Amino acid sequence: MPSFEPRNPDYRAAATATFERQPAMRTLGISIARLEPGEVDLAMTYSAQFTQQNGFVHAGVITAGLDNACGIAAFTLMPPGADILTVEFKTNLLAPAKGERFIFRAHVVKPGRTLTVCEARAFAQAGGVESLVATMTGTLMTLMPRA
Amino acid sequence: MPSFEPRNPDYRAAATATFERQPAMRTLGISIARLEPGEVDLAMTYSAQFTQQNGFVHAGVITAGLDNACGIAAFTLMPPGADILTVEFKTNLLAPAKGERFIFRAHVVKPGRTLTVCEARAFAQAGGVESLVATMTGTLMTLMPRA
Amino acid sequence: MPSFEPRNPDYRAAATATFERQPAMRTLGISIARLEPGEVDLAMTYSAQFTQQNGFVHAGVITAGLDNACGIAAFTLMPPGADILTVEFKTNLLAPAKGERFIFRAHVVKPGRTLTVCEARAFAQAGGVESLVATMTGTLMTLMPRA
Amino acid sequence: MPSFEPRNPDYRAAATATFERQPAMRTLGISIARLEPGEVDLAMTYSAQFTQQNGFVHAGVITAGLDNACGIAAFTLMPPGADILTVEFKTNLLAPAKGERFIFRAHVVKPGRTLTVCEARAFAQAGGVESLVATMTGTLMTLMPRA
Numbered sequence: 155m156p157s158f159e160p161r162n163p164d165y166r167a168a169a170t171a172t173f174e175r176q177p178a179m180r181t182l183g184i185s186i187a188r189l190e191p192g193e194v195d196l197a198m199t200y201s202a203q204f205t206q207q208n209g210f211v212h213a214g215v216i217t218a219g220l221d222n223a224c225g226i227a228a229f230t231l232m233p234p235g236a237d238i239l240t241v242e243f244k245t246n247l248l249a250p251a252k253g254e255r256f257i258f259r260a261h262v263v264k265p266g267r268t269l270t271v272c273e274a275r276a277f278a279q280a281g282g283v284e285s286l287v288a289t290m291t292g293t294l295m296t297l298m299p300r301a
Numbered sequence: 302m303p304s305f306e307p308r309n310p311d312y313r314a315a316a317t318a319t320f321e322r323q324p325a326m327r328t329l330g331i332s333i334a335r336l337e338p339g340e341v342d343l344a345m346t347y348s349a350q351f352t353q354q355n356g357f358v359h360a361g362v363i364t365a366g367l368d369n370a371c372g373i374a375a376f377t378l379m380p381p382g383a384d385i386l387t388v389e390f391k392t393n394l395l396a397p398a399k400g401e402r403f404i405f406r407a408h409v410v411k412p413g414r415t416l417t418v419c420e421a422r423a424f425a426q427a428g429g430v431e432s433l434v435a436t437m438t439g440t441l442m443t444l445m446p447r448a
Numbered sequence: 449m450p451s452f453e454p455r456n457p458d459y460r461a462a463a464t465a466t467f468e469r470q471p472a473m474r475t476l477g478i479s480i481a482r483l484e485p486g487e488v489d490l491a492m493t494y495s496a497q498f499t500q501q502n503g504f505v506h507a508g509v510i511t512a513g514l515d516n517a518c519g520i521a522a523f524t525l526m527p528p529g530a531d532i533l534t535v536e537f538k539t540n541l542l543a544p545a546k547g548e549r550f551i552f553r554a555h556v557v558k559p560g561r562t563l564t565v566c567e568a569r570a571f572a573q574a575g576g577v578e579s580l581v582a583t584m585t586g587t588l589m590t591l592m593p594r595a
Numbered sequence: 596m597p598s599f600e601p602r603n604p605d606y607r608a609a610a611t612a613t614f615e616r617q618p619a620m621r622t623l624g625i626s627i628a629r630l631e632p633g634e635v636d637l638a639m640t641y642s643a644q645f646t647q648q649n650g651f652v653h654a655g656v657i658t659a660g661l662d663n664a665c666g667i668a669a670f671t672l673m674p675p676g677a678d679i680l681t682v683e684f685k686t687n688l689l690a691p692a693k694g695e696r697f698i699f700r701a702h703v704v705k706p707g708r709t710l711t712v713c714e715a716r717a718f719a720q721a722g723g724v725e726s727l728v729a730t731m732t733g734t735l736m737t738l739m740p741r742a
Contacts, residue, residue, distance in 0.1 A: 172354055204328060206325055219361070245389060247387050263689070263730065471643060501617050506617065507684075511654075541683060
């Protein structure tokens with residue numbers, strides 16, 4: 155993976171602030187575990203209230219984590235003052251989301267002035283073992299305030 | 302749209318039961334609004350706790366609604382005893398998810414013995430006006446109990 | 449489907465010219481069958497040289513037709529002088545692409561200043577019967593020349 | 596990346612034979628450059644007849660290469676006698692497909708009895724430099740002959 159040069163020297167504070175302004179992340183129990191230019195890990199503790207009919211975490215909740223990981227990874231490379239929008243994403247669900255804790259690991263594949271493409275993977279941690287449960291490819295858009 | 306012949310005469314009860322066994326749907330405030338063979342509408346009331354940084358409903362929550370609409374639409378055409386799994390989906394976010402109430406409208410495009418493809422649209426209702434906010438194409442898998 | 453107002457009064461000539469400047473379309477034997485604001489049908493005759501191991505048209509060739517249908521549909525709504533770029537697409541293959549002739553039918557779902565989202569379907573025609581073989585959702589980008 | 600144990604001891608001959616039975620690959624000038632269990636590189640020489648309006652290789656042709664790379668990578672892990680089908684794929688186009696030669700590099704992310712998920716990347720080679728032009732995530736299906 156290439157390393158990226160952030161255009162915002164305060165990228166860390168800016169990305170963290172954007173993440174924390176999202177009530178949905180608090181409600182879902184998702185937090186930032188690692189943050190580098192173009193890379194982010196989010197973590198989520200298992201909660202029975204977000205499960206589907208077999209007791210696994212719902213695909214939509216896994217997608218919320220993956221999408222946010224992509225968004226924050228893209229955001230670390232955006233200029234000061236930018237806002238961010240998800241254009242689209244695609245998720246493949248590879249295994250039941252069964253575990254005590256979940257990690258959403260995203261990195262930027264291609265940063266751009268308007269569009270940034272990211273990839274992310276969701277891992278379930280259970281009994282000390284980590285397993286891949288889902289992948290995402292997402293397209294994010296940089297929004298700059300009108301001059 | 303073609304009309305479909307359900308293979309399970311009790312498809313309505315079976316689909317409703319599968320939907321209601323999902324704690325995530327209760328937590329997110331999503332319920333079944335309409336249910337026909339191969340078609341379903343789900344409804345969700347706006348809740349501030351599931352929003353992103355600009356006060357719109359989080360893309361992951363919209364995706365949870367779309368994915369469940371696809372799943373239940375596919376499930377209405379599955380044989381008795383089947384369980385269902387989402388294989389993958391792709392979501393395009395077309396407009397901010399801003400409204401008092403949201404509708405997730407799914408229909409089966411191609412039912413199959415193993416795989417079923419569905420399409421869904423999310424609409425925001427605000428001040429009596431309904432607007433398209435997101436689309437999904439999803440692939441669902443039929444799981445039959447081992448003989 | 450909503451009807452769209454083209455921003456380029458010569459949209460028909462502009463879209464046709466863009467289509468015809470693509471050697472790949474000529475090589476694949478794809479031509480414009482219908483063109484309206486935000487909608488296009490392309491047609492392709494079966495050719496054994498573009499088949500896969502079972503004699504069906506290769507998924508990549510079907511995708512080329514779907515992608516071009518999306519692109520031309522989006523292009524009809526773009527302003528004069530615009531160029532167009534495909535950002536991403538997702539294809540579901542629903543049935544073998546087996547037939548004498550293929551139709552790629554696209555329409556704009558959401559036009560935008562920068563991004564336009566389209567949906568397309570591929571149909572195979574065989575013995576007077578038309579059947580759905582693939583779907584696409586695609587995101588297209590408007591490129592304007594620098595002032 | 597994990598290493599995979601092929602279930603077919605003759606996976607190399609089987610995968611090569613399946614690839615070579617596709618007239619579309621010959622027509623597009625695509626050949627196998629590397630083949631390992633769960634991994635494949637395909638190569639394609641630039642040809643003006645497969646370009647779009649700006650002289651770059653058409654997105655559908657790039658997709659044909661990516662899809663085939665995914666299919667052959669998945670096929671190397673399938674049991675003897677299997678046939679293979681693409682269920683769906685999603686492509687992000689990251690840069691113009693401009694070059695003398697193109698490489699389509701795929702690997703299996705998750706092999707399965709019925710479904711296998713692969714990722715692939717397309718690279719353009721120009722003047723000794725290789726650059727990423729597109730990504731794919733695809734779902735492939737194993738078809739076994741009826742007993």
